Amino acid sequence: MKRFYFEEEKLNADEFYVPIYRRAGARDVISIGFGLFVVSYLFVFFVISITNSFIKDPMQVHMGQMFLRPSLEHIFGTDFLGRDIFSRVVKGTEAFFLPGLLSITVSTCLGLLLGVLSAFFPKVLSGIIFYVLNIIDSIPRFILILIIVVLFNPSIYIVMVFVGITSIPKIASYIRARVEVLNRQRFIEAGKALGLPQFVIIFKHVVWLSTKSILIIHATLGMGETILIETSLSYLGIGVQEPVPSWGNMVAMGRDFFFQGEMWLATLPAVVILTTIMGLYLLGDGLNSIYNEKVSR
């Protein structure tokens, strides 16, 4: 039988590879850039406040400098006790930074664990795990936290652990869906055919290589939600108490003077909250649109 040969067309391999900066549209670049700006100023604020290297002390009361308007000396002005608002904003990051990290650690770690377990043992564990998670999901998050705060008056760290627990169901269901899709793929079967043990397939090929992006995105979004919850609690007066500054209680304090004409007291911290949360959400959104297109292209 005659065998046919044709010269194989020479393929330039570089044509197929789309680098990550070309994969992102202008909208993604802007949102990720803005998000990274927010993350970087949060980090700088936090470092300044834990090393206590303020130019103007946020706790120092100056009765002669009450209600100063924003100027070069006081960028955000001063409040009703003459304290510098910008310094207090910087100091306010302390209230949510470490608790927020704790909350997203709890939610991503437990969510990953429960999601993977329920995907790999669908008969035994999935029913139990998702029964419990659905119960958690059905309780309104903010009301649950308010009840916990009012009943037990715990520290902010314990509150944040509960915030993390309430966001487990979302992450776990995302991870389970992803793992179930991956489990049906050929490369998992090929891995089994190569003799890889089950836990290597679970932890390396599925979790580490394929669900990393979901976790990063959810961690970013979770940080935004945590800040929102902390500021709301402080605004309601059950979070961080005066005179320790927090973005929430600064807005709450400024609220009383809003209609007396001293608007920046409440507005400027609120604008910082808005910018920060918007930045974190946009960062998550931009990362999402980049990572999720990686597979299809």
Next chain:
Amino acid sequence: MDIVDLRNLKVYFYDQKDKRFIRAVEDVGFTMKEGSILGMVGESGCGKSVTALSMMGLLVSEPGLIGGEFFFHPKRDDRKNIIGPLLRGCTRATPYRQGQLLNLFFGLDRFVSFRENPLTIIKDSEKWLRRYNRVMEHVRGKNISMIFQSPIQSLHPFLPVGIQLEKTVKRFNCGTDEAGVREKAANLMRSVQLREPETVFSQYPGSLSLGMAQRIVIAIALASNPRLVIADEPTSGLDTANKYRIIELLESVAAGKDTTLLLISHNIRIVEMIASHIMVMYAGIVVERGPRNEIIGRRKNVHPYTEALLSSLPDDTEIRKGKRPRVISGAVPDNKLIVQGCPFLDRCPYARGRIRRKCRSVRPPFFAVSENHEVRCYLFEK
């Protein structure tokens, strides 16, 4: 020396809707000599892939029934690891046949009932499966490796292919340093005739062409110097030129490494190029098995189905004589209806007159046409 001896393999799937068993394969058996190439041919739905997957122990669909004996000759290092778990909890028989062959399905008959009617599943199968997986840890990859139908999907989408190859090499060559691993990987890439291995190395599977990905998959499958390579339709989706190249590559690589190859395809022309023995399957049973020269070369005394397969793909000389490709009329019978007689009866041009009654009532046994050549057809009854 025989390296594989599969006997009486049965796989049934349970249809939960209709509450009955569907026959996937039945009475499949073959032997393979070391270094030989066996081609398995048949239409879609004939149980070729099921046979391959059940040999690897990758058949996951349950409830169902799997039975039979699978004698295999593992590498010397792995024998001890395999025999230990095989014998656990067994006192009566031994998993040996004779010589070096081990029955990897040993103990399966205790958990599967072979009574035809009614077929029953015994609850203990999970326990057997756990033990079986412990056995297969040392068989999959090291001793038997598999090439799947779709090369791009069988590579991890988030890792460069070179890294995947290197990791496989590293896994099967314990104690080799970085440079040795890299050199071995480069040798493998060269041996599968990849052009520009350096550029392919850092690419993701999604950006490779089918032929390139298939070469990488072959390289990965050969990384452990396995005894047996099962190639499940390695040419599906490739163009004609690449098909022949991949097949020739498989042949040369198998010859060079002294690997036994089980080649599964629906294209009999692809199989006849390299196979030394050919096995034809139809509707879950083996209808013919024998040496390649007997079946293809002489073209006499073959099963009607093999004849139909051959005339559906005429080769060059036949085309020059004016022969046209012929369609096999009809379709593969539904596996849900367990056919009593010969499954090819409805499409067979020879089943006329007195012989037809026989074909319909009892399934034909194997009749020896010549040495090693057996056909399941009453036409060859002496």
